[in-house]
Amino acid sequence: DSNKIRQSLADRNITACIPPKKNRKSKPSYDWHLYKKRHLIENMFAKLKDWRRVATRYDRCAHTFMSTIHIAASFVFYLKE
Known part of the structure; x- marks a missing residue:
């Protein structure tokens, strides 16, 4: 700031x-509303990083890594707590 x-x-x-x-x-x-949306996106990245494979990026190939992110995002979205 x-x-x-x-x-x-x-x-x-x-x-x-x-x-x-x-x-x-x-x-x-x-813009308070824009900041609120930004906060939601940051929370999503935090939830994705709970997945060890995403946080440390074990995959060498970018395509494989992106597939892992898609799977993790699907689980986070469908299995909301």
Whole structure:
């Protein structure tokens, strides 16, 4: 949450989805709804990394690794707790 990071993202036409720190003097605005969606995606990656084979990437071939991710994502999606 620094101006340097925000400027770097803006230079590349990327919308910063970073909530400002509570003790920051000038608080830049951010899209709360976009941040909520980003949080859901980060949670999905965390659930995928619970699978040891995905977290450590045992597969050498990218195609095999992607197949493993698809299987893990299917299990995570269909077997919600």
